Amino acid sequence: MERSRLLQCLAADYMRLREVAGTGLNAQVPSCPGWTVSDLVRHVGQVYLHKALVMQTGAWPDPWPPKDTVTEDPIALLDRSYGALTHEFSRRGDTDRALTWHDPDQTVKFWIRRMAQESVIHRLDAELAHDLESAPIPVDLAVDGIDEVLRVMVDYGSHAWHEDLTDLLATAKGRTVRVQAPLTPSPADPAASADGSPAPATTPAWLVRIDPEGATVTALASPAASAAAATQTTPDAVVTGSPADLLRWLWSRESTPTTDAHPPIRVDGDEEAINELQALLRALTQ
Structure with missing residues (x-):
């Protein structure tokens, strides 16, 4: 940004x-x-x-x-x-x-x-x-925030402070999680986000791989990165949601769920891979 x-x-x-x-x-x-x-x-x-x-x-x-x-x-x-x-x-x-x-x-x-x-x-x-309806999070800020928490906090942090995460990473097996945020463009302007902020040119996505050495995060927004990722093994798990909802999920700031609310985040695949990512997030974003 x-x-x-x-x-x-x-x-x-x-x-x-x-x-x-x-x-x-x-x-x-x-x-x-x-x-x-x-x-x-x-x-x-x-x-x-x-x-x-x-x-x-x-x-x-x-x-x-x-x-x-x-x-x-x-x-x-x-x-x-x-x-x-x-x-x-x-x-x-x-x-x-x-x-x-x-x-x-x-x-x-x-x-x-x-x-x-x-x-x-x-x-x-x-x-x-205060149990208030949240003000909207601009799409560009949310996408940037997802990128920051994954690439700076999780990738860099898991290597820079590895000694503090040894026990947490000890059982990691190189599982991968794809985090993706399909955009919902404004009908009046398919190139712009609904809140008026600049929208990314491609669907924002990141591939997170966690092993005992730490996490490696690859941003997949560019066509070249997406093509390279497509040649790799299918990720063990996929997390999908709007940029704002994903940012909240990654920081554990989701709204209080209600029984009739449609979950804003979809999680598919290996539960252990998701648990590993969430454990790292908790440890590195306190």
């Missing part, structure tokens, strides 16, 4: 989080057990401020968090930290160097993307806490 679009989505989700939090800070957050909305908002404010300081100083702040962020009004902290974060973004270009935990990408653009995705997930948390 382009910088301007990511910043637009970041702003929208910050405002939505602020709006929902304003209806009550004491509600429990079911997707973050033990947290209230107050804890959730404080966490997001601390995350924003942390990344602003990392860009300012080029180092990880230590100790963390600052004492004033623990006692400050959470919405005031959110506002102050969002201002600090976006100010730092405005002073830097996408490719300017910035310390990150992702060794292959030490740029400001990494944090712009990460904070946009952090914000959409946590505003979903606030909506779940």
